[in-house]
Amino acid sequence: MNRRGILTGTLAAGTAAVLPNRLSRAATYPPSRVLRFVPQSDLSNMDPVWSANFVIRNAGLLVWDTLYGIDSQMRPQRQMVEHEEVSADGLTWTFTLRPGQMFHDGTPVRARDAVASLKRWAVRDTMGQRIASIQQSLTALDDRRFRWTLQRPFAKMLFALAKSNTPCSFVFPERVAETDPFRMITDFTGSGPMRFMKDEWVIGSSAAFERFSDYVPRAEPASWMAGGKRINFDRIEWRVMPDAATAVNALSAGEVDWVEAPQPDLLPLLARNRAVRTGISNPMGTVTAIRLNHRQPPFDNPALRRALLMAVDQDDYTIAIAGDDPAMRKRMMGFFTPGSELYTEEGSDLLKQPRNLEAARKAVLDAGYRGEPLVILSAQDIFNMRAASEVSAELFRKIGFNVELVATDFATIQVRRGNKGPVSQGGWSVFSATHAGVDCINPAAYFGLRANGERAWFGWPDSPRVEAGIRDWFDAPDLEAEKAIARRINADAMQDVVFVPTGLFLNKHAWRSGLEGIVSAPMPVFWDVAKRA
Numbered sequence: 001m002n003r004r005g006i007l008t009g010t011l012a013a014g015t016a017a018v019l020p021n022r023l024s025r026a027a028t029y030p031p032s033r034v035l036r037f038v039p040q041s042d043l044s045n046m047d048p049v050w051s052a053n054f055v056i057r058n059a060g061l062l063v064w065d066t067l068y069g070i071d072s073q074m075r076p077q078r079q080m081v082e083h084e085e086v087s088a089d090g091l092t093w094t095f096t097l098r099p100g101q102m103f104h105d106g107t108p109v110r111a112r113d114a115v116a117s118l119k120r121w122a123v124r125d126t127m128g129q130r131i132a133s134i135q136q137s138l139t140a141l142d143d144r145r146f147r148w149t150l151q152r153p154f155a156k157m158l159f160a161l162a163k164s165n166t167p168c169s170f171v172f173p174e175r176v177a178e179t180d181p182f183r184m185i186t187d188f189t190g191s192g193p194m195r196f197m198k199d200e201w202v203i204g205s206s207a208a209f210e211r212f213s214d215y216v217p218r219a220e221p222a223s224w225m226a227g228g229k230r231i232n233f234d235r236i237e238w239r240v241m242p243d244a245a246t247a248v249n250a251l252s253a254g255e256v257d258w259v260e261a262p263q264p265d266l267l268p269l270l271a272r273n274r275a276v277r278t279g280i281s282n283p284m285g286t287v288t289a290i291r292l293n294h295r296q297p298p299f300d301n302p303a304l305r306r307a308l309l310m311a312v313d314q315d316d317y318t319i320a321i322a323g324d325d326p327a328m329r330k331r332m333m334g335f336f337t338p339g340s341e342l343y344t345e346e347g348s349d350l351l352k353q354p355r356n357l358e359a360a361r362k363a364v365l366d367a368g369y370r371g372e373p374l375v376i377l378s379a380q381d382i383f384n385m386r387a388a389s390e391v392s393a394e395l396f397r398k399i400g401f402n403v404e405l406v407a408t409d410f411a412t413i414q415v416r417r418g419n420k421g422p423v424s425q426g427g428w429s430v431f432s433a434t435h436a437g438v439d440c441i442n443p444a445a446y447f448g449l450r451a452n453g454e455r456a457w458f459g460w461p462d463s464p465r466v467e468a469g470i471r472d473w474f475d476a477p478d479l480e481a482e483k484a485i486a487r488r489i490n491a492d493a494m495q496d497v498v499f500v501p502t503g504l505f506l507n508k509h510a511w512r513s514g515l516e517g518i519v520s521a522p523m524p525v526f527w528d529v530a531k532r533a
């Protein structure tokens with residue numbers, strides 16, 4: 001059935017039937033105090049340090065607070081920290097927590113909780129790993145103060161603790177933070193403005209959060225992840241709707257209040273509905289990428305990776321994801337976010353030239369490819385990943401690869417992409433990835449650019465020269481030096497093909513016109529949102 005037919009047909013009265021009965025607790029609150037939200041994909045787990053999933057990060061921002069937060073001007077601001085002191089040599093950082101902060105179980109937030117949380121975070125986060133590599137000690141001084149002592153200065157400390165990319169510097173109770181960083185937590189006691197209702201969580205269906213009355217927001221106005229996080233709802237419900245038409249239909253019928261990522265081809269229908277508003281969800285856009293497995297054939301061969309650069313037409317990807325409107329997509333002939341200070345096309349000649357499928361086919365053969373199976377993982381429940389994977393499968397077949405497209409759900413891909421073995425043992429060759437444009441403006445929080453082998457993100461690229469450039473960038477004395485190093489990083493990353501950039505697109509979100517306070521940000525910002533009675 002055509003999606004547009006669904007929306008104009010009889011399903012409007014029946015959408016409620018798909019909503020879970022376990023959300024009946026909402027009836028205890030006035031409708032104006034309940035927000036019904038449809039996330040971009042399922043909330044498959046609730047460990048925002050173990051997982052790099054943006055949806056889990058977004059849920060985490062409700063449940064746990066962070067030491068610092070990035071604001072709308074990309075500046076780090078204090079959040080759980082009241083103030084910090086830095087020694088003249090830049091080696092000693094002393095942090096003091098705000099007084100009166102509580103966990104959801106009624107226990108006070110202490111410096112030892114922050115220390116344990118930072119130690120777990122530093123194992124999984126790229127910037128945390130860098131700090132840990134130059135760390136001398138990290139200790140609690142008393143209940144409110146902790147000290148981080150370094151062997152060499154780290155000027156980007158506050159950005160590391162404030163950044164929006166995953167994982168963020170969430171603070172957990174010490175007992176939770178002591179969980180092995182490579183095991184998921186099961187205790188979701190938080191320090192943020194909302195409590196996670198674990199007993200109502202149904203993976204693939206729904207999740208709920210209820211207001212934590214003892215949360216004390218900062219006094220200043222909210223700005224993205226910074227400032228006073230004032231929640232105007234007693235309850236926020238997340239309703240998982242993998243089918244795009246069902247989600248948009250529910251919004252049109254008033255059965256949900258806010259849809260994070262409506263499918264682009266359905267937006268014209270929403271635009272004609274006076275009860276619905278739409279807007280750009282993330283002003284920095286979303287970077288799309290072909291993520292390659294550097295450990296296994298065929299893409300352990302750098303010549304085969306470079307052959308892809310000849311074949312890719314970024315418009316194929318961004319149009320498939322975002323539609324024909326050129327205002328909603330950009331070419332990205334480098335690794336840094338277009339329009340950012342470090343954007344460069346240095347060394348990108350293969351990607352910039354007009355697509356040449358014949359030359360790419362020849363390059364594939366010349367590189368020694370002889371028909372080895374290539375497995376592409378495709379998440380059917382995330383539209384942009386599904387669309388990009390289908391473009392990749394068609395393209396790779398055209399240039400001579402023996403392609404198997406594995407269509408599954410994103411939760412399964414999250415598990416399978418960790419398999420470093422060959423495809424015959426459940427491994428993989430390719431998956432389509434996205435990175436928030438705000439995370440790709442520089443190397444600081446850009447885990448997708450890291451090329452440190454076994455410690456790199458999925459695909460495990462190993463490029464000592466890219467890693468050397470990233471280290472040099474952290475020590476750069478000024479912006480001009482940073483730009484020069486970024487040009488070098490870009491050229492080296494293109495030569496080794498850390499991943500294949502496939503463009504940048506803008507998303508829209510949609511909400512009922514009765515909602516006020518919706519802002520454009522790299523994540524859904526729930527604070528200051530209110531519903532008119």
